Amino acid sequence: MVANNNSSRKQGVDKDDETPSPPHQVYLNGDQVYTCSGCHTHLAKNDDIISKGFQGRHGRAYLLKAVHNISLGPKEDRVLMTGLHSVADINCIICQSVVGWIYIYAFEDSQKYKEGKYIVEKAKISKENFWVQRM
Numbered sequence: 001m002v003a004n005n006n007s008s009r010k011q012g013v014d015k016d017d018e019t020p021s022p023p024h025q026v027y028l029n030g031d032q033v034y035t036c037s038g039c040h041t042h043l044a045k046n047d048d049i050i051s052k053g054f055q056g057r058h059g060r061a062y063l064l065k066a067v068h069n070i071s072l073g074p075k076e077d078r079v080l081m082t083g084l085h086s087v088a089d090i091n092c093i094i095c096q097s098v099v100g101w102i103y104i105y106a107f108e109d110s111q112k113y114k115e116g117k118y119i120v121e122k123a124k125i126s127k128e129n130f131w132v133q134r135m
């Protein structure tokens with residue numbers, strides 16, 4: 001007799017074939033979304049921007065309260081124009097390009113407000129308007 005083969009393999013038991021699943025991407029809703037200029041992954045909403053008057057390594061940069069679809073590089077102490085900070089680079093999870101950094105710790109009291117905030121280089125992002133798609 002031919003055994004019914006359907007139930008002989010249980011799902012999720014053998015993970016021999018490690019197909020790298022793409023990183024989980026978050027899609028942002030908003031009138032204006034800032035995306036990675038390299039691969040157009042959504043990074044931030046207009047609402048997330050605290051200030052546009054910051055200076056990055058490549059020119060003008062934005063201070064944001066939240067950035068999505070990124071991974072953190074190693075933490076390091078870096079002397080910036082406003083003093084010594086512990087920071088970590090932030091990378092786009094899709095194309096891995098460095099789009100800015102996160103302030104982990106500020107040594108100067110006057111800079112404490114930046115802890116946990118993100119700097120994104122203006123040169124590394126593009127702005128996309130989604131108002132057209134609204135019905």
Ligand SMILES: [Zn+2]
Nearest residue numbers: 036039092095
């Ligand atoms: Zn990217």
